[in-house]
Amino acid sequence: xxxxxxxxxxxxxxxxxxxxxxxxxxxxxxxxGLNLSKVLIHDNVETERMHSLDLIDMGAIPDDRxxxxxxxxxxxxxxxxxxxxxxxxxxxxxHRYDAPIVGTPFTIELVKQQIKxxxxxxxxxxxxxxxxxxxxxxxxxxxxxxxxxxxxxIDAINPVLxxxxxxxxxxxxxxxxxxxxLGDPIDMERFREIGRxxxxxxxxxxxxxxxxxxxxxxxxxxxxxxxxxxxxxDYDGGIVATTFSSHIARVKSLVEFADDIGRQPVxxxxxxxxxxxxxxxxxxxxxxxxxxxxxxxxxVDRTFKRIMNxxxxxxxxxxxxxxxxxxxxxxxxxxxxxxxxxxxxDKVIFSARVIPEPTNEGQRYQSEKLLRMQGARIxxxxxxxxxxxxxxxxxxxxxxxxxxxxPAHQDMRGFAPYVDLAEQFGLEVGDGLHITRNGNMIQLVx
Numbered sequence: 096x097x098x099x100x101x102x103x104x105x106x107x108x109x110x111x112x113x114x115x116x117x118x119x120x121x122x123x124x125x126x127x128g129l130n131l132s133k134v135l136i137h138d139n140v141e142t143e144r145m146h147s148l149d150l151i152d153m154g155a156i157p158d159d160r161x162x163x164x165x166x167x168x169x170x171x172x173x174x175x176x177x178x179x180x181x182x183x184x185x186x187x188x189x190h191r192y193d194a195p196i197v198g199t200p201f202t203i204e205l206v207k208q209q210i211k212x213x214x215x216x217x218x219x220x221x222x223x224x225x226x227x228x229x230x231x232x233x234x235x236x237x238x239x240x241x242x243x244x245x246x247x248x249i250d251a252i253n254p255v256l257x258x259x260x261x262x263x264x265x266x267x268x269x270x271x272x273x274x275x276x277l278g279d280p281i282d283m284e285r286f287r288e289i290g291r292x293x294x295x296x297x298x299x300x301x302x303x304x305x306x307x308x309x310x311x312x313x314x315x316x317x318x319x320x321x322x323x324x325x326x327x328x329d330y331d332g333g334i335v336a337t338t339f340s341s342h343i344a345r346v347k348s349l350v351e352f353a354d355d356i357g358r359q360p361v362x363x364x365x366x367x368x369x370x371x372x373x374x375x376x377x378x379x380x381x382x383x384x385x386x387x388x389x390x391x392x393x394x395v396d397r398t399f400k401r402i403m404n405x406x407x408x409x410x411x412x413x414x415x416x417x418x419x420x421x422x423x424x425x426x427x428x429x430x431x432x433x434x435x436x437x438x439x440x441d442k443v444i445f446s447a448r449v450i451p452e453p454t455n456e457g458q459r460y461q462s463e464k465l466l467r468m469q470g471a472r473i474x475x476x477x478x479x480x481x482x483x484x485x486x487x488x489x490x491x492x493x494x495x496x497x498x499x500x501x502p503a504h505q506d507m508r509g510f511a512p513y514v515d516l517a518e519q520f521g522l523e524v525g526d527g528l529h530i531t532r533n534g535n536m537i538q539l540v541x
Contacts, residue, residue, distance in 0.1 A: 096118060096119045096236065096258060096259050096260055096540065097117070097118075097119060097538075097540055097541060098116070098117070098118055098258060098260050098263070098295065098296075098538075098539040098540040099116075099117040099165065099536060099537065099538050099539065100114065100115070100116050100117075100263075100296065100298075100501065100536070100537045100539065101114065101115040101116075101117075101161055101162065101164070101165055101535070101536050101537075102114055102501065102503070102531040102532070102533065102534070102535050102536075102537065103115060103157045103158070103159055103161055103162070103533060103534065104126075104128065104156070104157030104158070104159075104533055105126070105128065105157075105180075105267075105503055105504055105533070106503055106531050106532050106533050106535070107506055107507075107532055107533050108130060108505075108506055109180070109302060109450070109451075109452065109504055109505060109509075110128060110129065110130030110131065110132065110133075110180040111128045111129060111130040111133075111154075111155065111156055111157050111180065111183075111184065112125075112126040112127075112128040112157075112180055112181050112267060112503070112504065113125070113126050113127050113128060113157035113159065113184070113188075114126065114265065114298060114503070115162060115165060115169075116256055116263050116265075117165050117166070117167045118233075118234075118236070118237045118256060118258040118260070118263070119167070119234065119236060119237070119258075120166075120167045120168060120234065121167055121168065121170045121233050121234035121236075121237050122162075122165055122167040122168060122169045122170060123169070123170060123171050123172075123173060123233060123237075123239065123254075123256055124169055124171070124172045124173065124192070124194075125173050125174075125175065125254060125265045125267075125298075126173070126174055126175055126181045126182070126267065127156070127157065127159075127172065127174065127181075127182065127183075127184040127185045127187075127188050127189060128156075128157070128178075128179065128180040128181045128182065128183050128184055129142070129155060129156055129179045129180060129182075129183025129184050130154060130155050130156070130180065131155075131179055131180065131183070132452050132453075132454040132455060133153050133154045133155040134153070134155050135420065135421070135454055135458070136454055137153075142155070142183075142187075143186070143212050143213050143214045143215070144214050144215060145215065146215055147184075147187040147188060147215075147216070150184075150187060156183070156184035156187055156188065157184060157188070157533070158533070158534060159188055159191070161534045161535075161536070164536060165536075168193075168194075169192040169193070169194040170194055170233045170234055171194055171195055171196075171197045171231070171233060171239060172185070172189055172192060172194055172195070172196045172197070172220065173196075173197050173198065173239065173254045173265075174196065174198045174202050174206060175198075175202075175251060175252060175253065175254060175265065175267055175268065176199075176202055176246055176248050176250065176251035176252070176268065177201060177202045177205035177206075177248055177250070177341060177370075178248055178268070178341060181267070181268075182202065182205060182206050182209060183209070185206055185209060185210070185218070186209050186210050186212070186213035186216065186218055187213075187215070187216060189218050189220050190216050190217065190218045190219065190220065192220070194220065195220060195221040195222070195223045196220050196221070196222050196223065197223045197225055197231065197239070198222075198223075198224070198225070199224065199225065199226060199227060199241065199250040199251070199252055200224045200226070200250060200377055201248075201249055201250035201373065201374065201377060201379060202250055202251075203222050203223070203224050204373050204377060205370075205373065206222065207222060208369065208373070225241055226241065227241045227242065227243035227250075227252050227279070227282070228241065228242075228243065228282075228285075229241050233256065236258070236259055237256060237257060237258050237259075238256075238257040239254060239255070239256055239257075240254070240255040240256075240257060241253075241254055241255075242254075242255055242282050242285050242286060242289070243278075243279055243280075243281065243282040243285075244269035244281050244282070245269060245270055245271070245272035245275050245278065245280065245281045245313070246268050246269050246270060246481045247270075247313075247339060247341070247342050247344075247345075247480075247481030248339075248341045248342065248343070248481070249277055249278050249343050249344065249374060249379050249380075250278070250379065251268070251269065253265060253266050253267075253269060255289060258295065260295050260539075260540050261292075261293040261294055261295030261296075261498065262289050262292065262293065262294045262295060263294075263295060263296045263298070264286075264289065264294055264296070264297045264298070264495060264497070265298050266297055266298055266299040266300060266491065267298070267299070267300040267503060267504055268300045268302070268481060268482055268504065269281065269300070269481070269482070269483060270310040270479075270480065270481050270482055270483055270487065271283070271309065271310065271483060271487045271490065271491075272310075272312045272313055272314075273312065274312045274313075274314045275312065275313050275314070275344065276313045276314055276317055276344040276345075276347065276348060277313075277343060277344040277347065277379065277380060278344075278379075283490075283494060286491065286494045286495060287494045289495065290494045290495040290496050290497075294495045294496065294497040294498065295497070295498050295499060295539060295540070296497060296498065296499040296500070296501065296539055297491075297492070297495050297497035297499070297500050297501070298500075298501045298503055299488070299491070299500065299501070299502060299503060299504075299513065300482060300483070300503060300504035300505075301488075301502045301503065301504055301505040301509055301510055301512070301513040302480075302482040302483075302504055302505060302509070303480055303482045303483060303484045303485075304483070304484070304485060304488055304502075304505075304509070304510075304512040304513035304516065305485070305509070305511070305512035306484040306485060307484065307485050307486075308484055308485065308486055309483075309484055309485075309486040309487050310479060310480050310481075310482065310483055310484045310487055311479045312479070313344050313345075313479060315479055316345065316348075316446070316477065316478055316479040317344075317345075317348045319477050320345070320348050320349065320352060320444075320446055320477050321348070321352055323444060323474055323477055324349075324352040324353070324355070324356055324444070325352070325355070325356060327356065327442055328356040328357070330408075330442065331408045332407060332408060332438065332440055332441050332442070333407035333408070333435075333436075333437065333438065333441040333442070334358065334407075334411055334441070334442045334443075334444065335411075335412050335414060335425065335428070335435075335437075335441070335442070335443050335444070336349050336353075336411060336412070336413050336414070336443075336444040336446060337413070337414050337415065337416050337417040337424075337425050337443070337444070337445055337446065337447065338413070338417055338445075338446040338447050338478075339417060339447055340364065340366035340367045340369070340370045340371070340415055341366075341370045342447075343370060343371060343374045343379065343380050345446055345478075346362070346367075346370075346371055346380075346413060347380050347382070349411070349413050349446065350382060350383070350386060350413070353411035353413075354383070357409075358408075358409060358410055358411040359385075359409060359410050359411070360386060360410075360411045360413055361386070361387040361388075361389070361398060361402075361410060361411070361412055361413065362386065362387065362388040362389070362413050363389055363390075363395045363398060363399075363412050363413065363414045363415070363424050364390060364395070364414055364415030364416070364423060364424040365390040365391075365415070366390075366415055367388065367390070367413065367414065367415050367424075368388040368389060368390030369390065371388055372388055395424065395433070396433060396434055398412075399412075399433050399434040399435040400434045402435060403434055403435060403436065407435075407441070412424075412435070414428070416428075416462065417445055417446070417447035417459075418447070418449060418450060418455045418458060418459055419455070419457075419458030419459035419460070419461055419462030419463070420458060421458065425443070425462060425466075426458075426462050426465075428466075429462050429465030429466045429469070430465060431469075437466060437469040437470065437471050438469070438470055439469075439470030440470060440472060441469075441470065441471050441472070442471070442472050442474060443466055443471045443472070443473055443474065444474045444477060445473065445474065445475045445476065445477065445478075446477045446478055447478050448476050448478045448480070485512070485516065488513065488516055489516060489519075492516070492517065492520050493520075496520075498527060499522075499527050499528075499529060499539055500517050500522055500527065500528050500529070501529045501531060501537065502514065502517075502530065507530070510530055514528065514530065
């Protein structure tokens with residue numbers, strides 16, 4: 096059976112992920128993502144109203160025209176998890192393929208919302224939910240399997256396409272968390288079984304490959320966050336917290352610790368309401384019955400007025416804006432565009448790190464400067480990454496023993512540490528180790 100891989104997006108940057116695997120006559124597409132930084136550098140861009148070709152030209156979504164070179168039929172579109180760099184282009188590209196979108200329940204619910212907000216294209220693809228551990232036939236000879244992984248969003252998986260030539264493991268994005276705050280630990284036992292069965296190719300996220308050691312568990316970030324928040328229990332001014340809206344485990348910890356120190360938590364911002372509301376509705380998390388979630392600007396401003404009237408010392412606003420996004424709540428607070436007054440000594444907790452990209456770094460710098468100018472005290476980097484570091488990558492390569500490896504989710508400089516590591520397993524560039532760019536085709540089996 097011929098095996099061919101199209102590296103469509105995410106092989107020159109972190110963002111706009113998309114990879115297609117052809118096994119015989121069957122094609123499976125993994126991820127259709129957005130590069131948000133390419134959108135944020137433009138003022139007031141509304142992607143839901145834009146044509147896919149314009150977004151391709153901007154470098155915001157994958158250029159999937161290379162798919163015409165694959166001789167086969169797309170049988171499934173498989174997003175690995177609900178981050179926008181993996182699902183953000185589905186509403187722009189999926190309608191081109193007569194194939195179902197197959198994902199875990201939380202991911203599919205986020206995809207459904209993405210499609211609902213789309214104003215340019217009508218996306219009629221079937222939405223199919225499959226749990227981690229589930230399997231699905233792909234044509235007559237191939238099979239799709241979901242393996243549970245841990246990441247900075249719930250319900251993440253690594254899909255595996257089982258073919259007569261061996262397994263294709265699509266390894267984006269994960270960390271090796273054996274003590275997660277929400278959900279099950281990473282299923283390393285299954286990965287080792289797949290390795291013994293035979294892995295033809297492993298496609299891996301290289302984000303933190305150059306960092307020594309292992310990525311800590313989310314439970315470590317929870318302990319760090321608890322330490323910081325308990326240290327502020329006697330502070331009688333304003334405390335504001337921000338984190339990734341999609342990081343439900345972190346939001347859960349913030350909500351719990353707010354209550355512990357005698358403050359009423361409230362979630363503010365459109366994406367904060369969307370992700371947490373969806374997770375609660377699907378029973379992934381159990382929030383207090385009286386937890387307020389407000390996304391519409393008027394509702395948010397009414398809540399800010401209530402907080403100011405009843406006393407900032409009684410509340411913990413958990414807001415969007417951890418990357419300094421121009422229209423996010425924390426950025427508006429820094430610019431003085433909300434009824435919430437930040438005063439000298441007030442605390443701002445960033446339970447997140449800056450995504451290492453110039454647009455994000457610049458926006459975050461501006462946001463912090465504005466907050467400090469108002470007298471805010473910044474508590475930064477209360478966080479653990481959602482991506483493997485060097486020892487996690489070593490363990491995955493050792494478990495899978497792949498014949499071929501394709502580094503992804505980085506640029507050429509970002510691939511270098513992973514290349515060094517892969518060479519320790521006998522793989523060489525051009526001989527089992529494939530360094531590629533967006534729009535390339537790799538023939539694994541002829």
